[in-house]
Amino acid sequence: MPVRTACLWCPDWPVVALRARDPALRDAPVAVVERTERGLVVVATSSEAAAEGVTLGLRRREAEARCPGLAVVEADQQVEARAFERVARAIETFTPRFVLEEPGRVTFPTRGPSRYFGGDTAMAVHCLDAVGAVGVTDGRVGVADGGFAATLAARTAEPGAAYVVPAEESPGFLAPWPVAVLDDPEHPDDALGDLLVRLGLRTLGAFAALPEGAVLGRFGSAGARAHRLARGMDEPTAPPAPPPPELVETAELDPPAVHVETAAFAAKGLAERLLARLGGFGLTCSRVTIEAETERGERLTRCWRHEGALTPAALAARVRWQLEGWLTGDDTTGGDGSVDEGSVGELATSGLMLLRLVPDEVLPATGRQLGFWGGDAVAADRAGRVLARVQGMLGHPAVVTAVPQGGRTPRERVRWVPWGDPRDPARPLGAVAAPGANAREVPPWPGAIPAPAPARVFDPPSAAELLDAAGEAVTVSGRGDPSAPPARVRCAALPGSGGEVAAWAGPWAHDARWWDRRARTRRAYWQVLVAVPDGGRVACLVAVTAGRAELEAIYDCLDALKSGARARPCARPGRAAPRPAIPRACPRVARRTAPPRHEGARTRRRRRPPRSGAARARRARSVGRNGRPRTGARRGRRAGRTAASPTTPSGRGCPYTSPAAAQGPRRTP
Amino acid sequence: MTGESIKGIVARLRIEHTFAYGPAVALAALPRRDEHSREHLDNAARHARPVVLAGERVLAVSGPLGARLPGGGVRRGTVVAVDGDPGAGATGIAFQLAAAATAAGEWAAAVELGAGLGGLAAGEAGVELDRFAVVRRVPPARWAAVVAALLDGISVVLAEVPAYARTGDARRLLARARERGAVLVAMGPWPAEAALRLQAAGSEWRGLGVGEGALAHGDRRVHVDGRGVAPRERFAALARAG
Numbered sequence: 001m002p003v004r005t006a007c008l009w010c011p012d013w014p015v016v017a018l019r020a021r022d023p024a025l026r027d028a029p030v031a032v033v034e035r036t037e038r039g040l041v042v043v044a045t046s047s048e049a050a051a052e053g054v055t056l057g058l059r060r061r062e063a064e065a066r067c068p069g070l071a072v073v074e075a076d077q078q079v080e081a082r083a084f085e086r087v088a089r090a091i092e093t094f095t096p097r098f099v100l101e102e103p104g105r106v107t108f109p110t111r112g113p114s115r116y117f118g119g120d121t122a123m124a125v126h127c128l129d130a131v132g133a134v135g136v137t138d139g140r141v142g143v144a145d146g147g148f149a150a151t152l153a154a155r156t157a158e159p160g161a162a163y164v165v166p167a168e169e170s171p172g173f174l175a176p177w178p179v180a181v182l183d184d185p186e187h188p189d190d191a192l193g194d195l196l197v198r199l200g201l202r203t204l205g206a207f208a209a210l211p212e213g214a215v216l217g218r219f220g221s222a223g224a225r226a227h228r229l230a231r232g233m234d235e236p237t238a239p240p241a242p243p244p245p246e247l248v249e250t251a252e253l254d255p256p257a258v259h260v261e262t263a264a265f266a267a268k269g270l271a272e273r274l275l276a277r278l279g280g281f282g283l284t285c286s287r288v289t290i291e292a293e294t295e296r297g298e299r300l301t302r303c304w305r306h307e308g309a310l311t312p313a314a315l316a317a318r319v320r321w322q323l324e325g326w327l328t329g330d331d332t333t334g335g336d337g338s339v340d341e342g343s344v345g346e347l348a349t350s351g352l353m354l355l356r357l358v359p360d361e362v363l364p365a366t367g368r369q370l371g372f373w374g375g376d377a378v379a380a381d382r383a384g385r386v387l388a389r390v391q392g393m394l395g396h397p398a399v400v401t402a403v404p405q406g407g408r409t410p411r412e413r414v415r416w417v418p419w420g421d422p423r424d425p426a427r428p429l430g431a432v433a434a435p436g437a438n439a440r441e442v443p444p445w446p447g448a449i450p451a452p453a454p455a456r457v458f459d460p461p462s463a464a465e466l467l468d469a470a471g472e473a474v475t476v477s478g479r480g481d482p483s484a485p486p487a488r489v490r491c492a493a494l495p496g497s498g499g500e501v502a503a504w505a506g507p508w509a510h511d512a513r514w515w516d517r518r519a520r521t522r523r524a525y526w527q528v529l530v531a532v533p534d535g536g537r538v539a540c541l542v543a544v545t546a547g548r549a550e551l552e553a554i555y556d557c558l559d560a561l562k563s564g565a566r567a568r569p570c571a572r573p574g575r576a577a578p579r580p581a582i583p584r585a586c587p588r589v590a591r592r593t594a595p596p597r598h599e600g601a602r603t604r605r606r607r608r609p610p611r612s613g614a615a616r617a618r619r620a621r622s623v624g625r626n627g628r629p630r631t632g633a634r635r636g637r638r639a640g641r642t643a644a645s646p647t648t649p650s651g652r653g654c655p656y657t658s659p660a661a662a663q664g665p666r667r668t669p
Numbered sequence: 670m671t672g673e674s675i676k677g678i679v680a681r682l683r684i685e686h687t688f689a690y691g692p693a694v695a696l697a698a699l700p701r702r703d704e705h706s707r708e709h710l711d712n713a714a715r716h717a718r719p720v721v722l723a724g725e726r727v728l729a730v731s732g733p734l735g736a737r738l739p740g741g742g743v744r745r746g747t748v749v750a751v752d753g754d755p756g757a758g759a760t761g762i763a764f765q766l767a768a769a770a771t772a773a774g775e776w777a778a779a780v781e782l783g784a785g786l787g788g789l790a791a792g793e794a795g796v797e798l799d800r801f802a803v804v805r806r807v808p809p810a811r812w813a814a815v816v817a818a819l820l821d822g823i824s825v826v827l828a829e830v831p832a833y834a835r836t837g838d839a840r841r842l843l844a845r846a847r848e849r850g851a852v853l854v855a856m857g858p859w860p861a862e863a864a865l866r867l868q869a870a871g872s873e874w875r876g877l878g879v880g881e882g883a884l885a886h887g888d889r890r891v892h893v894d895g896r897g898v899a900p901r902e903r904f905a906a907l908a909r910a911g
Contacts, residue, residue, distance in 0.1 A: 379824075380800075383776035386822030387802050390815055398806050402788025402798045414788035419802055450883050453789030455760035462784075485880060493784065495754035503877040505884075527884050529877050536871035538756030539884050553787065556761035557872035557887040 002146030002234035004167065006110045006120070008127060009154035010087065010139045013104025014044040017083035018073050025071055029054070031063050034075045043075055077103065087139075090130040105154075107147045124162030132160070145170040146234025152177060170232035175205025182207075182226045192219065192226050204230040249274040249357045256295050256351030260320070260327050263292075263352050267319035272312045274357045285310055287361035290322050293354040300326055303360060303396070304388070305420045317385065319357070321392035327352070387419045396420075405429060408448040408510060409525070410457050410541070410553050447510060449525060454541060455556030464491035464498070466526065466542055466549040475547045476524035480509040489530045489542065491551045496533035503529040507544065521545065525552075728824070728852060730769045731795070734762065739897030742769060743865060745824070746847040750859035753869030758889040759856055760786065761794060762867055763827045766854050768795035770825035778802040778819050779827040780812070813838040820851045830857035868892035 010016060014032040019025045029049035033040040040060040052067035064070050080103035091098050091106060094116075098108035110120055117123040124141040131139045137160055142153025144165035152174065157163035165173045179201060180193040201207045208230040216224040228234070251270045257263035278285055287305045294300070304318045391399050400416040405425030407413040415426050466474045468484035475483045490498040507524035514520050526542045539555035729735060729742040743749050743766060751766075753759035767777035772795060779786055781803055792798050802823075807815050812831055819826045820842065830839075839861035846853040855863065869891055876885025 379775055382822035383778075383800075383802075386819055387778070389821075390804055390818050393811060393815060393818070394804070394807065398804055400803050400805060401801060402791065402803070404789060404792060404798070410787055410789060416788070416803070416805075423799060451793065452884065452886065453787050453793050455764065455787045455790040456755060456784040457787045459785050493755065495756070503874075503879055503882075505877055505880065505882055527877060529874055529884075532754070532756075534754070536754065536757055537874060538754070539872075539874050539877070540756065554756045554784070555874075555884060556756065556758050556764075556790065557874065557889045 002149075002170070002232065004110050004114075004120075004143070004145055005107050005147045005150040005234075006113075006124065006127065006141060006143045007105065007107045007147065007150035007154040008087075008091065008131065008139055008141050009151070009157075010084075010104045010131075010136055011159075012044045012046065013084065014075050014080050015046045016136070017080040017103065018076070019046075020083050021079055022073075025073070028071045029067055029069065030071045030073060031058075031060075031067075032073050032075050033060050033063075040072075040074075080104070086134045087131055087136055090134045091127065093130060094126065101151075105151070107150060110143055120164045121162060124164060128160060128162065144173065145232060146229075148229045148234050149174055149232055152181065171208065174230060174232050175203060175208065177204045178202060179204060179207055179230075182229060192223060208232075247274070247277065247359050247362070249277070251355045253351075253353055253355060256353045258327070258351040260324050263323045263327065263355060264316075264320040266355055267323065267357075268312075268316040270355060270357055271315040271319060274359065275310065275312050275315065278359060278362065282364060283362050284364070285315075285359040285362050287359075288315060288318075289358040289360050290319055291354075291356040291358060292323075292326065292352045293356075295350040295353055298350075302392075305361075315357075318388060318392070319355075321389045323352070325392045391419060406445050408445055408512065409543075410449060410454050411459055411461075413448070413453075414457075447508065449508070449527075449541065452555065454553030456554040458493065458551060458553060461543065461550035461552045462491055462493040464489060464493075464542060464549045464551040466528075466544060473547065473549065474544065476507045476509065476544050478522075480507060480524065482507050482524075486526060486528060486542075489528055489540070489549075489551075491540075493551055493554070494530060494532060494538055494540065495536070499530050499532045501528050502531045502537055726850065728766075728769050728773065730765060731772065732765065734765050734891070735769075737891065737893050738865070739895070743852050745850045745852055747864035748843050748846055748853045748855055748859065748862070749865045749867065750855045750863035751867045751869070752857065752859075754871075755784070757871045758869035758891070759867075761790070761889070762869060762891065763854050763856055764791045764794035764796055766852065767791065767801060767825050767827055768797075770852070771795075771797035771800045773824075775824035776800045776802075776822075777825040777827070778804065778823045780804045780807055780816055780819070780829060782807065782812075782829045782831055809833060813842060816842055816853070817845050820845045820849050820853060823851060825852045825854060827854045827856060830855045830859055832858070834858075834860055836860045863895065865893070865895035865898075868894070 015030050018032060019030065029052060030046040031042045031049050031054050032044040034043045035041075038059060042054060042056055042058045042060070042063050045054045045056065049063075049067050049070055052070075054063045054067050054070065058066070060072055064072065084100070084103040088098070088100060088106065091108065095108050095113045097112075098106050100106050110123060113126075114120050114123045117126050120143040124143055127141050128139055140154045140157035140159060141162040142150045142155070142157055142165070143162065144150040144153045145167060149165060149170040153163045153165050178193070179196040181204070182196075183191045183193045196202075196207055201210075207227065210227070212224065212227060215227040219226070249270050251266045253263065253266055257266065274288075275285070287303060288310065289301055289303045292300045302322055304322070310318075387399050397418045399419040401419060401423065403415045403417050403423045403425050405413060405415045406427035406429050412427075417423050465488075466486050467488040467490070468474050469487040470484070471488075472484070474486045477483070486501050486504055488498065488500055504526055506526035506528075508526075510521070510523045510525065512521050512523070522545070524544045526544070528540055528542050530538045530540060532538050540551055541553040541555070543550050543552045726745040727740045727742040728745055730738055735741050749766065751759045751762050753762075763779075767779070768791075770777040777796065777800065779801070785805075786803060788798065788803075791801060804815055804819070809831060812828075812834065816826060816828045819828075826846075828842075839855075839859060842853060843861055845851075859866075869889065872887045872889045874884060874887040876882050
């Protein structure tokens with residue numbers, strides 16, 4: 001006997017979902033299309049479009065011909081499923097055991113809810129009310145024996161109403177339906193309905209009248225299954241899975257815990273229970289959220305992550321540190337809520353009443369592989385515990401490790417990752433391509449500030465003044481020319497607030513992200529050796545942005561570089577040092593820095609930025625392949641075009657063209 | 670051979686050949702000295718010994734800086750005070766001490782207060798960046814607690830000392846470092862005793878001209894002061910190796 005089932009059907013759900021996402025579609029006729037082997041085919045229509053004759057299965061062009069002004073949207077199942085989530089939540093309020101057949105259709109057994117609400121009709125009305133409360137007004141509910149009959153009953157129902165097939169009457173209800181309803185739209189190849197019609201069996205009733213054995217012999221198991229459906233014997237499916245286990249462990253503390261010891265004792269049992277339950281499901285947990293509530297109703301939450309799987313002892317220790325952080329925050333740190341943005345409040349002002357452990361990231365338990373030699377593992381374990389403890393005191397983002405990454409300035413070239421998070425660079429490192437890797441995929445970072453790296457990096461940069469001999473601020477023009485050589489640097493971060501400039505290099509102009517209008521920054525960098533008042537010399541990096549100078553970093557001398565880093569030959573004292581390779585590419589030429597390929601490739605392919613005047617001139621001057629100058633016609637065309645469209649300093653053209661380069665074509669003989 | 674002399678030989682042999690069985694009667698009758706076994710035995714004895722001499726608990730520092738330090742490194746369980754103006758080289762020295770820990774497979778951490786530490790410079794100084802944690806945004810009242818917590822499990826802790834650090838806190842940290850066998854590198858004015866005081870006294874930079882070149886490298890001047898430092902070595906200019 002099939003299970004009595006209810007089906008909630010929201011017709012044209014793709015249209016509803018897309019209209020919810022895009023309000024502009026609300027008043028227009030809409031057709032949702034999907035790509036099939038026949039091209040774009042309509043899979044759902046709005047009622048306005050249906051009134052104009054747009055039917056399901058039409059090709060896009062034909063649909064547009066039938067209904068001018070039709071808005072054609074591609075189906076997006078993700079949007080549909082996401083929009084259906086609120087309907088599912090509404091149903092969840094009265095039954096936990098439901099099955100989402102597809103976005104727009106959900107079935108559930110009626111036994112429990114119908115008895116609770118007093119009959120199928122009352123339950124269906126309640127279901128429609130619940131769904132209507134979340135804004136779906138044209139839902140339809142069908143109740144019948146078995147999911148197949150319930151689905152058809154929902155299709156019979158009026159919009160916003162229910163159709164209840166009385167118990168045991170499903171075969172009679174199904175009999176007049178055409179056999180085409182047996183076909184599964186997902187598998188059009190084994191379409192049985194067409195074949196049955198050609199055999200003269202037009203309704204489910206006629207098909208159901210055939211003997212079962214004959215159907216199995218003629219049509220195989222798929223036919224037998226369809227036959228059972230037609231007779232109202234729903235296919236025996238697995239019952240809806242029970243709701244996922246509630247893995248949250250909660251402990252109520254009565255009397256409220258004021259001391260760490262009391263709460264930690266409860267937490268220890270809690271941690272053991274949680275991991276034992278997870279272990280029962282063959283799971284383990286790598287991230288856990290610790291929640292606590294206090295007598296005054298404050299809620300404190302903090303998320304903890306562990307590289308491997310948490311053990312009961314490790315979890316209990318983390319809970320304990322967290323409780324220490326909440327309960328025994330030193331007298332003076334009370335107002336310091338800014339340490340961690342993630343936490344609701346930094347400190348508990350009263351005893352803890354409730355403690356909860358929520359597993360956040362659950363993985364299948366595969367065991368943990370320890371290092372073969374032990375060795376480092378002990379030290380790493382101890383360090384990990386200590387750092388986690390400091391995180392408990394100050395918040396997760398307070399403990400960081402450095403990850404080198406691609407970039408040009410010292411600040412860009414390091415990403416600080418909170419301890420415990422994956423150490424991945426945000427931008428790929430340039431220059432070092434793995435031997436097998438495609439070298440073109442690794443973006444270079446031309447114009448990067450050369451090594452050595454500064455020991456102190458100011459983030460944000462410290463305000464400074466870069467002055468020339470006359471006491472005026474040194475500025476850098478759009479073409480990368482300094483107004484005057486720098487003579488003084490003033491900055492509060494330097495000893496003695498700065499002093500005279502003893503040596504300098506620059507400006508190295510950076511035009512970073514020039515292809516992005518909003519994120520574009522134009523900056524000039526100076527390496528400056530400042531003679532500070534007490535006789536010392538301090539090397540620092542100064543950036544000038546829009547006429548304002550900032551101290552970016554201070555260098556410290558390192559005498560023992562690692563062998564890998566010692567790339568530059570060492571000059572003997574008294575001899576001029578060789579000029580390093582990288583700045584030669586960028587000093588004074590003030591070239592724009594190339595976009596990293598992974599960021600700029602798309603933009604470039606679509607709309608190639610105009611080639612700079614300098615590059616054009618270089619091309620015009622260059623010689624042909626066989627050593628002779630390019631042919632006159634070609635050269636003339638290029639030169640003519642250059643002359644016809646002079647570079648515009650204001651636009652995207654090239655702010656850094658030097659005048660000499662721009663005159664290139666005219667100087668060619 | 671007289672009886673007395675044989676007794677003397679036996680006594681001496683007992684000291685030398687502790688693993689020889691039975692009474693030693695004569696040198697020629699004894700098995701030959703087995704260097705390999707002796708080394709093995711010495712190792713075992715060193716591990717089983719309850720007392721470790723202070724001089725043996727040294728974290729070796731490589732490079733010219735290590736050559737200037739007493740014993741070639743810093744003793745575990747002590748405080749090293751590193752001081753100097755910004756840009757004088759104090760941060761670089763601290764990074765090299767952290768590199769000594771990570772090179773030995775151990776961990777290092779830093780507590781920063783003001784200007785950020787340069788992660789790349791730490792890498793260039795030889796620090797393994799995945800074993801080097803930086804603690805930021807430390808509230809003033811918790812500075813001592815954070816440093817004490819780090820000393821519990823991390824070999825070398827670089828701590829910028831705030832101006833408000835109290836002598837009492839500093840002494841407690843000193844005791845904690847001694848107890849845990851960790852090295853506390855105090856960057857800034859350390860208000861208590863320190864086994865070693867390093868004063869960065871500026872650098873001579875090369876490679877940077879007037880409007881040309883770029884910073885390349887330089888020599889630093891470091892004052893080394895403390896127990897075990899010969900007086901004439903107190904002032905040393907470190908030339909860049911290579």
